[in-house]
């Protein structure tokens with residue numbers, strides 16, 4: 337164990353030594369310069385490919401459980417039926433989005449936009465508190481990459497065997513292993529492509545059509561497009577997506593502050609690092625330089641070099657290092673989830689962090705707006721369009737008539753009966769009662785004519801008659817669900833008279 341006189345050597349700035357670049361501060365300036373520590377880059381992956389070492393441990397169990405939940409939800413959600421139809425379906429043909437009995441129409445897309453914006457702020461809030469846990473534990477890119485790596489491990493063996501296989505010539509064993517691996521990867525990719533399309537085309541028809549080779553060219557093309565994207569992402573690009581394509585990786589550090597909990601190495605405890613035998617007394621720090629934390633890292637970085645944007649907070653290095661600490665009888669969490677404050681020996685106070693509070697408040701406000709919007713959302717949609725051909729017509733029996741077109745949409749998933757009533761500045765009447773029967777999710781266009789007595793002919797005892805005046809009057813159209821009177825909607829329009 338490190339003795340008590342050991343003084344930690346934490347350099348304020350660490351710079352990775354990059355091949356071809358020499359860091360040679362001028363001797364004259366050395367005394368005034370910030371000390372520079374050159375960190376050797378680890379062994380270069382064969383063909384620049386990272387062979388991830390499989391790791392077990394608490395955080396890997398947590399990650400696997402969350403990834404499994406995510407993947408199960410992805411495949412099972414489209415298979416759930418609710419009220420006689422697919423519970424979650426973006427029906428592009430009908431321009432409707434079904435979600436467990438609620439139907440969203442193109443007019444409701446502001447609500448969807450609010451939901452996405454709120455989800456983004458929730459992600460920022462979680463990032464300000466727990467760093468990139470989304471990337472490590474719930475991002476589909478990570479989840480699918482780990483499935484592909486798991487298959488690779490089962491077929492080709494551990495990371496060292498895979499390295500050897502990479503370099504070995506193409507013999508029977510290599511051909512069988514590689515073919516099996518790619519076939520299985522292809523199958524998972526095809527299932528993923530079909531699973532994704534099942535959110536847009538009923539799942540009960542997608543799977544039989546794709547795997548029965550009876551799908552239309554359009555459906556086949558879309559499924560294969562997403563299958564190929566999955567294959568390229570999870571089989572070939574893997575960490576490249578996180579390092580070079582994902583915009584979130586680039587700006588997530590803007591949400592970090594000293595309270596943000598990320599995976600970090602404790603240099604004051606680990607340095608000076610170096611190998612030793614178990615139970616051997618040593619002046620060195622707790623890091624035995626086993627390199628396990630690098631071997632298990634899906635992005636191939638060495639977390640001992642400090643916080644890096646490549647780190648997806650997956651915790652694999654925490655489990656690996658804890659395994660080593662356990663073997664050597666050292667305290668756990670040389671690498672662990674901790675904040676900059678923890679590393680400085682201070683306590684974490686996220687409630688004093690402006691970013692944490694700001695994102696939290698913004699998320700709560702947006703969630704309230706969405707709840708209010710959903711609460712006030714009507715199951716009926718009514719549009720009243722005035723006849724633009726004539727303002728009014730006078731009838732022989734001393735009445736004024738105005739024509740309108742009602743566009744009524746039943747936004748529920750069951751047939752509804754609605755009754756129309758009129759109110760406003762004048763007494764209004766219809767030729768007959770208007771009862772509308774509208775099927776689930778359908779829109780009805782219904783022309784109507786509204787009558788009102790001519791101004792001079794209105795009975796003086798009529799309520800609100802004092803408001804009757806020539807020109808334009810207010811008219812209110814109200815539709816009420818006959819089975820559920822609380823389900824109603826009204827819209828104002830104008831009634832014109834001479």
Ligand code: SF4
Pocket residue numbers: 599629632633634635636637638639646647648649650651652653654
């Ligand atoms: S450094 Fe650790 S937490 Fe970060 S990506 Fe690598 S293994 Fe995961």
Ligand code: SF4
Pocket residue numbers: 601606609622623624625626627628629630640656657658660670671
């Ligand atoms: S796993 Fe732990 S002990 Fe091994 S090299 Fe990494 S930090 Fe050092």
